[in-house]
Amino acid sequence: MKNAIITGATKGMGRAITIALVKQGINVGICARNAKELAAFEAELLEMAPGIRVAATVADVSDRHQLKKFAEFTEKKLGFIGIIVNNVGMYKHVPILEDDENSMEKQLGTNLFPAYELYRFFGKRLVSAGEGHIFNVCSVAALNPVMEAGVYSVTKYALLGLNNVMRLEMQPHGIKVTAIIPGSTLTDSWKGMDVNKNDMVLPEDVASAIITIYNMSKGANVDQIIIKPAGGQL
Template identity: 60%
Template sequence: MKNALITGSTKGMGRAISISFANEGLNVAICSRNEQELLKFKDELQSINPSIKVFAQVADGSKKAELLKFAAGAQQELGFIDVVVNSLGMFAPGSILDESESDFEKQLNTNLMPTYELYRYFGKAMIAARKGHFFNICSVASLNPFPQAGTYGVTKYALLGLTKVMRLEMQEHGVKVTAIIPGSTLTDSWKDAVVDKDTMVLPEDIASAIINIYRMSPGANVDEMIIKPAPGQI
């Protein structure tokens, strides 16, 4: 049985992706800062597919030490990690000139650092096995920055750049790397806004895309997939 590790696991896209991999029959490793929320989701995943293992560990993925402890625990509990989904992220509106001194570091440690560190942690094992798949959840801000969210755009540009480097380093070793580039997606970032869900991408759409890419033959890789709302960006 194969194993998938998902960051940002209990909310939004990460939650939907975790459910999709459980339905697909993969063991899943999930983390959250909130222990009660994490354990409740673990039980939900086990009820969705009683045949899989669910490794759940309390961790703040934006803190390197906690992130790597989660990665090590998942590997020890489940074995070789076949799929890593980097879905941890945060959106913080604001101008670079007006933001607080901590904003840059916080967004860097949430939107970019976890992908870099998990790549370094799992990459060599995947090379040795000549298999594996990294999915990095980027953003349309990776392609075109938002003037009202400067640092977010910077970190997402960097994430897409990292993804391209990862792909170049991995492609000769049989390891796949895919950038998922969503537009306006109905996650907690929109919880205070009044929006029509029928005008937005849903987390389940992102999960469906990832599962279908995962199912492709060993010789096929989707480099990048852009998924935008049908009526256009909100």
């Protein structure tokens, strides 16, 4: 069986992606800061697919030490991790000049550094095995900055840049790297706003794209995929 590690797995896109992987018969390593939510999701996954294994641990992935412990725990429990989904992220709707002074540090710690650290942790293992797939969940804000979410746009632009470097480094070794670039997606980022889900990308759409890409032939890699609402961005 294949093994995957997913950050930000209990909510939104991460939750949908984790469920989709489990339905493919893939073991998963997941974490969350909330122990109760994590335990409930683990139980849900095991009930959904009794044959799979789940490595669940409480961790804040913006903390390098906790992130490393999560990676080590997942690898120890599941074995070789061939699928990495860097999904965790935070969105803040505020222009840079009106933002808090620690906003850049906080959003880099959530939107960029976990992907960087997991790449550093698992990268050489993937190279040694000569197989694997890394998915980095970016944002259309990385392509077209959102003025009202300045720091978020910068950090997602950085994540897309990291994705492109990963892909170039991994290409000679047969490891695939894909940037998932969703537009307006119905997640907690829209909490409290009056939106129509039929006008938005759903987390399940993103999960479906990842599964389709993962199941492509060995010789095919999707460098990046943009998924936007059919009627345009909200």
